[in-house]
Amino acid sequence: MLKVRYSPDIEEKYFDVIADSKADKFNGLTFKEYYNKNYKKILQFDLKEILCGDFEKLLSIKNKIGKKNNNSVKSFFNYDKSKINKQNPLISKLQPKISKFFEQNVEVHTCYYCNIDFINIFKKQNELKNGFTLDHVLEKAEYPYFALSLYNLVPSCYVCNSKVKDSKIPFDNFSPTNKNFDFNEKVKFKSFITNYNLQIKKEDDFNIRLIENFSNVYDKYIESLNLDNRYNYHKYKVLEMIEKRRKYPDSRIEELANLTNQSVEDIKQDLFSIYIKKELHIRPLSKLLKDISKELGLI
Template sequence: MIYLGEQKEALNKYYSVVTCWVKSKQLGRKKASNPNGYKCSNLSCSVCTRDLKRIEGHDRFFAFIIPKLEGIIKVKPDKMLQLELDLRVEWWDNINHNLIEFNDGCSEVFKEKGYGGWFTDAKGLNYDLAEWLDQHTCTFCNRQYIFTARKNAGEKGMTCQFDHWFDKGTRPLFALSFYNLIPSCSVCNSSVKSVAHFNTDEYLHPYLDKDISSRFKFSSIANTATQYGITFLNEDKMDAKTKRTLDGLGTKLVYSKHSEKELKDLIDLRMKYSENYLKNLLENTFKGDLTMTKEEKYRLIFGIELSEDNMHKRPFSKFKKDIIEELLRIK
């Protein structure tokens, strides 16, 4: 898993657009036939330039939720469950001693119409958010690129999927919350993590844990004289939170098929050639007038990034960095 940072600029852009959408779904678009509708002052707003119709039947829910919208959209992952509890208690005490109306509002507004409709529609916010975040590989596995590219005239082309850290089926209140949307590849989102119930007490979170990449190291293990497998260095000493996260994301599983490809290539460089070949490759490939940093050498020779801040830019950066370091230690 890769640390995503706070992404404050992306957060503010995202919140602005979500605010316009929620208020437009409460009031409808402001126009001659709907003078009490909503329209922001931004003439190029991607929401307010569309003819959006209001969602009927949730007047009390909108009146309750809109003053709290900033908190819902911007809430940090470790504060989400407490916020949900606080809102449910406030609704019960002051609005209605029946949470069905609150739950229905969360499901229809945030999950069904919000994420399931608007966020991923023909002019989907998912493309905008992916571009604002500017993450190049899957947050969970760092194996696949998740570039965003649009067709002509801004039509959909390709982009990442967004995993809901707190499953939107059981936590619809956070279906559009910024820090609950994790840019990922289809394998990690749909197959590996899917609807697994993660939390922030027992699992590492890519928006909270800055030291994610340094809490574990990939390692190789000899299965036979000629075949190697992928494991983790000192796994028996790994802290419970890190181990639980790696298990939950199926990290060892999704990397297992790379033992005969990326892992084998690196081991061959070390084992099939002279003892110092890998070291010489790094130290002597670019000599002469070229002055190159260690990061530049690794990028050009192995196609990876060394800096944790840049690992998302190249697939397998974390994996190859760890394996190369391990191979260089072999005497």
């Protein structure tokens, strides 16, 4: 739903973290050195292209290599320490190291897939913890050589990653890690409020859905994450906004702005929690609130 943001130097930082990793089974070699010695001929690409290529690059690699049901490759690009057909991984559990990297280098506030739940970083006994899981857009079971790839990992909530995301539906170009991911621009929440006097008193009086303008390329994305059904639970937020909008027409908002010596935008943000001045990924449901705010003539 929301595009993942990266710092300009993140690829170099990430490559150094993984490429310099060592394991006893590498016989003193680094991850990069072991790859060049044993796997480059098999996969045909430089390690940096696999680990740090942008999402479009990953798709081109996928199209050339295809699915790789190779236990040796799975064991080398091991993410979570799981054994592959009784074969021990060559390097044990890189997931904690990668999660720590995301904590330090990627903004994690709400789930990038759904924008419903917080996945933020917090402290426990002076140690940083996080509420996110890292979802593999291109499934590591089918494309194990992407198990550690930076742009194949989406910081997401447990529900999106483990409960609803349908791995049978190909995400491909629709990954929030893709620079061309424009879900927020193309897809909007619509309330289907037909009563322009806002005479709506309960949630059953209206419906909300995600509607794409002029195309339907994101339909499978919405279906895979069950977004329409999940957001139906949050119709109460829309109802609250409708009720407030009845109480605070534009004339009343302007009056409050004059009385408090604030801008009209600040009053709207305080009253309706639109977060006009903040990025959408900072707060849960922010896309819903912003899209419905446009329907209600608030922005």
